[in-house]
Amino acid sequence: MTPDETVTAFITAIERMDVDAAAELLATTVVYENVPMQAVTGREVVRESLTNFLSTMTHVEWPVSVQVATGNHVANERVDRFKFEAGWLEVRVAGFFEIDDDGLIAVWRDYFDLAEFTNQMAALQS
């Protein structure tokens, strides 16, 4: 797979909520950073983090509007949509990915406005 295809496969695995398939595309030393929050390092830690996060919801859609790639770098603009029992929440996200020589995701950084997420989450929980 090209770096572009690897990122697309990763996003679609997340949409299927198939954490194992997503984790197979991560390097063992992957760095995953939700930029407003914190960085998480290591495939198993990311797997656990994704499993815990996705367990709180019933559906995930991450439609990508633009995806660009140069060499081993890929960037995309997405709207990350999550369905909880109380309803949908969506956040506009810019993702940057770095693919290593084995074709695995070594770096994944998502840029977004944290309040856009937390305000909607608070509204769903009220």
Add this chain to the structure above:
Amino acid sequence: MTPDETVTAFITAIERMDVDAAAELLATTVVYENVPMQAVTGREVVRESLTNFLSTMTHVEWPVSVQVATGNHVANERVDRFKFEAGWLEVRVAGFFEIDDDGLIAVWRDYFDLAEFTNQMAALQS
């Protein structure tokens, strides 16, 4: 200039605080969106917005760590640093640009955590 070079020229014009040089790289119908805030449409409106914003500071540095381009789309990861009288403020930003057939920037969207900016601004003003 390639789309990649156009974006680089735009960023460096901002760093020189040369709004006229930056505005020359914008399409007349440009859409500029600070994603957590609002979209601004039209070169003259963006020129005025940039002029007002930059007038509050003395130095600007927008170092780009990664820039990727496919066709007429360009994306970059930056740390946007602004120096005010009270000190520096910096925000991690993901920028997406779309270049039109005339080689001008038709769309410019910056993704960042708004609180990362406002919290530092409040600290500088206290």
